[in-house]
Amino acid sequence: MSSRAEAIFFYKVEGLYGCFSNFSSHSIVMKSRWWPTTAHYFQAQKFAGTAYAEQIRLAPTPQIATEIGRDPRLPLRRDWEQVKDDVMREAVLHKFATYEDLAKVLLATGEKQIIENNRLDPYWGCGPDGNGKNRLGHILVEVRTILRERVCSSRVIAVY
Numbered sequence: 214m215s216s217r218a219e220a221i222f223f224y225k226v227e228g229l230y231g232c233f234s235n236f237s238s239h240s241i242v243m244k245s246r247w248w249p250t251t252a253h254y255f256q257a258q259k260f261a262g263t264a265y266a267e268q269i270r271l272a273p274t275p276q277i278a279t280e281i282g283r284d285p286r287l288p289l290r291r292d293w294e295q296v297k298d299d300v301m302r303e304a305v306l307h308k309f310a311t312y313e314d315l316a317k318v319l320l321a322t323g324e325k326q327i328i329e330n331n332r333l334d335p336y337w338g339c340g341p342d343g344n345g346k347n348r349l350g351h352i353l354v355e356v357r358t359i360l361r362e363r364v365c366s367s368r369v370i371a372v373y
């Protein structure tokens with residue numbers, strides 16, 4: 214893995230690495246439903262199986278989907294803390310597996326660290342002091358490894 218100085222920082226949806234944001238405008242189909250962004254899918258899974266999940270899916274923007282998903286008055290599923298990383302990984306993998314152009318951008322980052330430059334979020338992002346958990350960045354690196362393995366195994370099959 215590269216040094217932090219060489220790391221790729223992303224946050225806003227504009228620019229080359231904007232597609233790393235869950236707010237980027239790339240729809241996915243998961244659980245037999247169409248989701249406008251991975252942010253819609255992720256936030257809705259907090260209330261899976263309830264009408265709130267559908268309300269979030271239909272939210273006009275990822276910002277509004279996230280606002281609803283973070284509403285402390287809504288009944289968050291009990292196991293959310295245990296499953297939230299898996300939900301995020303599943304959504305991010307699905308997005309990059311769906312869009313070949315995005316997969317190419319991610320694979321082209323090689324061995325570089327990927328950091329969500331979100332100063333407000335010490336869990337998914339780098340947090341206020343830059344030492345946050347950066348879970349979204351780590352999940353992008355995990356997805357990059359999975360996609361690379363898939364590309365390698367498809368090349369092996371093609372050689373046969």
Ligand SMILES: Nc1nc(O)c(N)c(N[C@@H]2O[C@H](COP(=O)(O)O)[C@@H](O)[C@H]2O)n1
Nearest residue numbers: 224225234235236279282283329337349
């Ligand atoms: N790109 C972007 N813009 C914002 O304004 C954001 N708040 C975020 N945050 C993303 O929200 C997800 C986490 O939601 P919870 O805090 O667990 O409700 C995660 O994808 C963050 O990266 N992103």
